[in-house]
Amino acid sequence: MDFELNEQQAAFRELIRDFARRSIAPVARQWEHEGRYPTEIIEEMKGLGLFGMLVPEEYGGIGIDAVSYTIVFEELSRVWMGVAGVLGSHSMATHMLASSGTEEQKRRWLPDLASGKRRSGLALTEPNAGSDLQGILSVARREADHYVVNGTKTWITNARHADPLPVLVKTDLDVQPRHRGMSILMIEAGTPGFTVSRDIEKLGYKGPESSEVVLQDCRVPVENLLGGVEGLGLKQALSALEFGRCNVAGRAVGIAQASLDLALAYARERHAFGRPIADFQAIQLKLADMATELQAGRLLTWWAASRLDAGGRADLETGMAKLYASELCIRTSLECMRIHGGYGYSQEFDVERLYRDAPLMAIGEGTNDILRTVIARQLTHGLP
Ligand SMILES: Cc1cc2nc3c(=O)[nH]c(=O)nc-3n(C[C@H](O)[C@H](O)[C@H](O)COP(=O)(O)OP(=O)(O)OC[C@H]3O[C@@H](n4cnc5c(N)ncnc54)[C@H](O)[C@@H]3O)c2cc1C
Secondary structure, three states: OOOOOOHHHHHHHHHHHHHHHHHHHHHHHHHHHHOOOOHHHHHHHHHOOHHHOOOOHHHOOOOOOHHHHHHHHHHHHOOOHHHHHHHHHHHHHHHHHHHHOOHHHHHHHHHHHHHOOOEOOOEOOEOOEOOOHHHOOOEEEEEOOEEEEEEEEEEEEOOOOEOOEEEEEEOOOOOOOHHHHEEEEEEOOOOOOEEEEEEOOOOOOOOOOEEEEEEEEEEEEHHHEHHHOOOOHHHHHHHHHHHHHHHHHHHHHHHHHHHHHHHHHHHHHOEEOOEEHHHOHHHHHHHHHHHHHHHHHHHHHHHHHHHHHOOOOOHHHHHHHHHHHHHHHHHHHHHHHHHOHHHHHOOOOOHHHHHHHHHHHHOOOOOHHHHHHHHHHHHHHOOO
């Protein structure tokens, strides 16, 4: 058993780390405060092939393993989590297309999505339903060779840049169990009746937009039904969310690593009572706990990703990784702030951004309490 990255993964980490230091670190604080969209950074990410991380080579992607995929999110989030957000739901959409799309759908969309010429997201949540996805109200009614879609989606990351956007809808309101009446439609930008109505103001995660999407008599061709068969939508979304949980776990580890980096540097440099604060045992205890939890979270994340690489479902593993990494990330960003004293509360330092970005890790891709119920169900009943 070897807990280290292999040579290829380690080299890939260096590449992403170098890119983040060179191209993201110099602008992260300013652009995040301005809520500026990271257009130039995205152009570089296209060159690195990052939009095609989960796209097989035959469709133009780089098809990396899931461990390397989590490393991308860790390294980017160590510098600016918002940038990682641009890749998160895009990658889930490409994974869904690659694993569930028809051959025609894959050939039609994957090459442009892999290059970043087109980008995507994932529209599941509605104003009345997030955790309870079977409670969504968006409905697609079949009319000859089109679906007519009505409903509202909210909190949709990348909504203004997605083309196509996978949208979870109900295609059968009567069937039981309810999930058999759910499908995913790939809705292309500019389709009449598809409107990104507003962007939501947020605590953190600035850079990528989180938007409300209104679907009003939106006519979507039947060939845009993901996989070509109705009733598979919830299953398709849940299997993409396993990759989503690994990316959120990676992001959480990245924020926690940044918190430890900053806390360590500051503790060495800041003096109080005639010595560096790192000499005080109270600070040392915090640093030791932060480093220990961080390493545990990273290894758990790599382990969960390696289970995805092994094939099959990994709800339990990815759920554990996302749950643990996000909770430690919240604790670590707060400890980092405490170690910085008053400066931790200043917008002139990066600490406050880490603290604002951390809580999203406990919400996105399944709230931590929902994940606890998924883990417990597997433990008690062996059910996914
Ligand atoms: C910045 C941001 C970006 C996002 N991006 C996207 C996106 O791109 N696409 C997308 O579809 N969604 C996105 N979301 C939405 C996100 O996935 C949901 O917010 C999340 O799934 C929770 O749903 P909810 O907000 O409706 O909360 P609810 O489901 O209403 O939950 C409220 C509370 O009740 C708890 N709860 C609910 N049911 C149970 C239960 N059975 N047992 C125990 N506790 C329960 C939850 O844990 C939570 O604490 C985003 C959210 C944010 C904040």
